Structure formats: C-alpha cells, structure tokens
C-alpha cells in the first residue's frame with residue numbers, strides 16, 4: 001500500500017502566481033530540508049511519520065473537497081520533490097490523472113525531477129532570492145525553462161532591491177542563452193506578523209518599471225483576504 005507524508009489537504013483559491021483566483025484543492029506534503037529563512041510554512045519541515053496517510057485516504061479527501069466541481073489540484077509543501085517523497089508522489093499523480101484532475105506542482109527550484117515534471121500539467125518553479133539564504137542555480141533554471149517552458153512559470157519572492165537584482169540577473173542569464181519565453185512572477189514578500197508592506201510593493205513595482213518591465217508583480221491575495229498568519233486559505 002502506498003503511504004504519503006501529508007501536512008494537510010484543503011480547498012482554497014490560488015492566491016499567487018499567474019493562476020491567481022482559480023479554486024483548487026491543495027495537497028500539502030510534510031517534510032522539507034531546504035530551509036528558506038523566510039519560509040511561511042515552517043510547520044511543514046519535519047519528516048514526522050505521524051503525518052502518514054494512505055493513498056486511498058488522500059484520494060478520498062480530495063474527492064470530498066472537489067465535489068466533482070474543482071478538477072484542479074495543487075501539490076505543494078514542504079518539499080514534495082524531496083527524494084524520499086518521489087515514489088509516493090508519482091503514485092499520487094498517476095491516481096489523480098486517472099481521475100482527470102489537472103495538476104499544478106510547486107517546485108522549490110533546487111532540483112529537476114524529470115519523472116515527476118513529465119507527468120504534471122504545470123510547474124511553478126521557484127527562483128530562490130538572496131533573502132531566502134537558499135540558492136537556485138542559474139544553470140539549473142536555464143535547463144528547467146529550456147525543457148518545460150510550455151507548462152511553467154518562474155516565481156521569486158522578493159523582499160528588497162538585492163532580491164530584485166538577483167532575479168533580474170537570472171532572468172538576463174536565461175534570456176542571453178536563448179531560453180524560451182516563460183512568465184516570471186515577482187511576489188513581494190509579506191511575512192507572518194508583519195503589517196501589510198505597502199512600501200515594499202510599491203518599490204518592487206517601481207524597480208520593475210526601471211528595469212524595463214521584465215516581470216509580472218503579483219502579491220499573495222490570500223494574505224490580504226484572510227490575514228498574513230492564516231493557514232490553509
């Protein structure tokens with residue numbers, strides 16, 4: 001029997017990136033060793049076996065939440081692409097595809113997992129900015145875009161000018177190397193406990209103007225709607 005480490009399964013409206021506003025069912029994996037310092041889901045980091053679920057139970061919860069109306073699933077984490085998750089993740093994806101779900105995968109930008117990426121319908125690939133203290137290799141990003149631009153966005157959480165410039169540098173690198181076009185989304189960060197950072201949003205919009213409008217600047221609307229500390233919304 002296939003078992004998975006699952007933090008939560010819930011229905012919500014996509015709050016960020018180019019699919020903002022689309023209702024979907026989220027399957028959030030438990031377990032992440034990547035360690036972004038500004039992570040807003042640190043409760044997903046432990047590979048705690050008490051989060052184990054059978055595949056049948058995961059599917060049953062998904063079906064209950066989708067009510068046959070929502071046919072879009074977002075697989076997120078934690079880090080669903082951690083090597084220990086891959087066999088169960090593939091089983092989950094195959095089961096979802098067999099039931100006609102469209103699958104979005106949230107990828108942390110630290111690895112390409114071909115056997116997973118080939119199966120899903122869309123991949124949101126993170127470019128990790130300096131403020132995360134995690135690095136996305138520009139070469140890896142170039143490889144990703146070259147292979148999956150037809151079903152991808154690149155997403156970067158930015159907190160300051162240094163983050164913006166690092167993202168622009170990566171954008172320029174892939175463009176210079178003739179990678180295919182792909183949407184790049186800047187997400188001005190809005191951290192737990194913080195007042196809404198209006199100045200940061202305006203600064204990112206202005207930097208984007210100044211650098212020739214390479215990016216879409218899209219905030220996290222679920223945080224505006226429910227508050228910055230709300231979970232599973």
Ligand code: SF4
Nearest residue numbers: 032035036039078108
């Ligand atoms: S990859 Fe995601 S879950 Fe893991 S530390 Fe970074 S933001 Fe948090």
